Amino acid sequence: MIRILLVEDHEEIWDFLSRRLRRRGYEVGLATQGQEAVDKSRAESFDIVLLDMNLPVLDGWTVAGMMKQHPSTSQVPIIALTAHAMAGDKEKVLAAGCDGYHPKPVDFPQLVEQIELLVARPATAVQG
Structure with missing residues (x-):
């Protein structure tokens, strides 16, 4: 099972994404702040990270780095x-270190395709 760390501070978005990802068979961990994302990513094993770039305090750019x-x-x-x-x-x-890019609003089928491609070939950047 693919483990995803979803880093998103807007409840409507993380609720929507986490429910849809779980229905697709993914295991989803959640972080709502940048430092929490860094800590969880180091404490647990995830196959991929979905990272909101506009987080308060510690932004996604810093988290990615x-x-x-x-x-x-x-x-x-x-x-x-x-x-x-x-x-x-x-x-x-x-350039900030992300391997893929997905604009909001989220196109869920396209996001799933990006996840699958990146998990299958982690060294390959998937351009959204």
Whole structure:
């Protein structure tokens, strides 16, 4: 079973995503703040991280960098979830250490496809 760490501070979004992901057979862990995400990713084993880039206090950009710099999480693929859909935003999240990019609102079938591709080939960036 694929284990996903969902990092999202908006209850409506994490509730929607976690329910749909669980129905698809994924195991979902939740973090609602950046430091909580870093701590959980180091304490537990996840196959992939879905990371909101606009978190309060410790933002997703910082979280992605911390995860990619730590030996226990450096190989875990990260998909950035962001409302930023401007030109260059995809490149910015990939440069920050994310392996994939998915704009909000979430296109669930496309997100599942990205998850499956990244978990199957963690070294390959999947562009959303």
